[in-house]
Structures are given as C-alpha cells and as structure tokens.
Amino acid sequence: MRDDDRSAEFVDFTHAHRRDLMRTAALLCAGEEAHAEDLVQTTLTKLYLAWSRVRRADSPLAYARRSLTHVFIDEARRAHRRRESTMAEPAEALPSDPVSAGTDLELREVMLAALSSLGPRQRAVVVLRHWLDLDVAETARILDCSTGTVKSQNARALTHLRAYLGTTEHHLILEDTP
Amino acid sequence: MTEHDLKRALGLAASTGRSAPDPADDLARARTARTARSRQRVRVGLSSLAVVAVVGVGATVAVTGQDSPAGPSADSSDTSSPGASDAPGAPDAQGGVQLVAAKFDATPYTFDLTPQGWSVQGQNAFGVTIAPEDGSVSDHRDDFEGKLVIMFEARPPGGRPVDLDGRRFWITGDSGYTTISTWTVAGEPHGAVRLQYPDDTGWTEETMLAFTASVHVGDGAQIPGRGGPPPAGMQSLDRAAAERPRS
Numbered sequence: 001m002r003d004d005d006r007s008a009e010f011v012d013f014t015h016a017h018r019r020d021l022m023r024t025a026a027l028l029c030a031g032e033e034a035h036a037e038d039l040v041q042t043t044l045t046k047l048y049l050a051w052s053r054v055r056r057a058d059s060p061l062a063y064a065r066r067s068l069t070h071v072f073i074d075e076a077r078r079a080h081r082r083r084e085s086t087m088a089e090p091a092e093a094l095p096s097d098p099v100s101a102g103t104d105l106e107l108r109e110v111m112l113a114a115l116s117s118l119g120p121r122q123r124a125v126v127v128l129r130h131w132l133d134l135d136v137a138e139t140a141r142i143l144d145c146s147t148g149t150v151k152s153q154n155a156r157a158l159t160h161l162r163a164y165l166g167t168t169e170h171h172l173i174l175e176d177t178p
Numbered sequence: 179m180t181e182h183d184l185k186r187a188l189g190l191a192a193s194t195g196r197s198a199p200d201p202a203d204d205l206a207r208a209r210t211a212r213t214a215r216s217r218q219r220v221r222v223g224l225s226s227l228a229v230v231a232v233v234g235v236g237a238t239v240a241v242t243g244q245d246s247p248a249g250p251s252a253d254s255s256d257t258s259s260p261g262a263s264d265a266p267g268a269p270d271a272q273g274g275v276q277l278v279a280a281k282f283d284a285t286p287y288t289f290d291l292t293p294q295g296w297s298v299q300g301q302n303a304f305g306v307t308i309a310p311e312d313g314s315v316s317d318h319r320d321d322f323e324g325k326l327v328i329m330f331e332a333r334p335p336g337g338r339p340v341d342l343d344g345r346r347f348w349i350t351g352d353s354g355y356t357t358i359s360t361w362t363v364a365g366e367p368h369g370a371v372r373l374q375y376p377d378d379t380g381w382t383e384e385t386m387l388a389f390t391a392s393v394h395v396g397d398g399a400q401i402p403g404r405g406g407p408p409p410a411g412m413q414s415l416d417r418a419a420a421e422r423p424r425s
Contacts, residue, residue, distance in 0.1 A: 015198075019198050026192050030191075074353075077322070
C-alpha cells in the first residue's frame, strides 16, 4: 500500500484508539503514567511497522491491545528477568496512609496500589480477563502460557486483590470466573 | 464497608489525567523507526554478498529477501524493490540472515551454525542474547528489543508443532517476535530451549528452525529460579567463527 495511505490510516487509528490503549496501559503499569505512555508509543510504532497485519486483523483495536500487552510483558521480562511473583502479602501491602471509603478517587488510589502489589503477569491476567473481557484461551495465547496457568494466576490475583482491598474500607465483589 | 465490582474499580484505575497527544507525533516516531529498519536491511543485504558457505539442516536454508517469520523462501529476484509490500510472507526485505557452518561458543550454550552479522551481547547460565551488529539496537544486554534471545526454561514448549530431522519444535509469534521452542535432547540438562527472534530482521522460518536446532545446552545451563547467574560476557560471532575450525 502507498505510504500516504498507510500514514493516513495510522493517524486515524491513533486518533480513535490512543486513549483506549492508554487506559489499558495505565492498568498494566498500575498507574505509572510515564511508563504507560512509553508502552503506548512503543506499541504504536510496532503497529505502524506491521500495518498490513493491523489492517487484516478482524479487530485492529484488539490486535493493538494484544500488542500492547506483549510490549508490557517483554519489558517486565527484561526488568524482572522472566520471574516474578506477588510482591507483598496483603497484610504488608497496606497503603502507608490508609484511605477511607466513599469517593471514586479513593477507590482509584486503592485499586492502583493493589494492582502494583501484583506481579506483572498476574496484573496482565487481571487486565486481559476482567478489563478487556478476554476468555481464558485467548488470554493464554497472548501470554504464551497454558490455560491452566491463566486460571491459577487469575485465582491468585483475585484472592490477592480481595485481601488487599479488605484491609481498606472498600470491598470487591468478584464473580468466581476462572 | 463499600462494595464495588471489579470492572468498575478497574475503570476508575484506568483513568488518566493526560490529554491525548497529537497523532502526528506518533507518526513521526513510527516513520523514524521504519527508516532505521530500512537502513538495517540494506546493511544485511550488502553483508550477505560476502557469504561463501551457507548450509541447511535437512534442507537448504540459504535465503535472501524474505523477512516474514513464516512461509517458504522467497525468490530473491523479488527483493530489489524498496517499496515492496510488508505483508506477512511478502519479500520486502533487502536480504535475509545467512547461517554459515561454523560453531561458536556462548558457554554453557554452543551453536553449530553462526548467523552472519550478529554478535553475542550477553550470556549466562540462563540464556544468551544475540544482537545485530548494525547498531540498530540497544547496547544494554538486558534490553531484548530487536534481539535474538535464547532462554532455558522449565515451561513446556507450545504453539504450532513442526518436525525437523526427527525432532519436534513449536512455533508461536505475535507483536513483532517469533518464538521457536523445543525440548533439550538426551545428554543435555532437561528443559525447554526457547529462542525469540525479532520479526523483520531477515530471519525466515527455515533459518530460525535451523539455528534453533543447532543449539546445544551444556551442563552449566540453569533454569531461572534454580540457581544464581554466572558472569556475563560478549564476543563477536564472526570472530568466534573465524577462530574455530569448520565442522
């Protein structure tokens, strides 16, 4: 395809979906906006370089979200040398200045702190399964692991989030999805 | 106690205070990256002219002109058009990675084949990082962007199975990388060898399979989490190849 066409499509796509990608990246990065911005920029560059694949995807946005998750996992692998685990026990993960229940802003801060206390892969599982609503098989494919691993990571992550928020005055209602 | 559903809580956490930047900035970054990649391809293409010995494993792997991670070799006559399609399987690269029949050592990993124009950037008991020599990637050995990474893991291989010379390999790929994994063979430490190849750098499925099959895992190799890392080191693959007798 002509370069002008590719560029025009890329700009249109970016204009339409950058905010969506930034929100997903913000969750993956547990609210570190500079890191999230880096992820989105890297992802958009990769998409441009493989634009023909983006065009052929059933859902270009879904393709972009998958790419974003891959970029995040790759970077986490570099930083953590491929092995990570839950970083803190819920009882130790209390915010230094516990917030009270009530406002969305407080819940946002508690939720970001809870996400940051998960390892990158567990956080990715939570985002893919419960934010992007992907099924277990698709999540496993994106993370290059078995469906059993997704289920177990998801269960551990939800247990951790539930316990973490339980130390505040917020309470998560979680469906028992695998 | 206030109750919230997870989706709503994630929605709040996903909110950012940033306004969306101008897409033109993203386009400018992407175009810069494409220019850098094109320069890299030209360099690979020129270096391939000097290759005299090209070998295959089970089949000829002399390939030029295809940068897709999948599909058969492309006709090299299709490679001269700089504006060729970048669709998967379409030959828009200026050249492909050439494997020569020369062993090199990245202890505890050894290789029967050497990719021309690529150098070992980091090595330890857990794996090896091999980078193109054209300066297109970071010098930091723990930065895997655009590099070939060999990992030794306990996690089972997965993906599309491919049999080569009686050995099974599994291929997966997404987001700019193709990963080929296989179990180690008898006499090697038990585990899965996983090689992650960056797309659009001249590796074809045939060359990736051939190079993966040429990896030998030595006794010092360790699976992450089961021991401490030995010192890292660097060497030039071409220099290592030149210093060793041909197999």
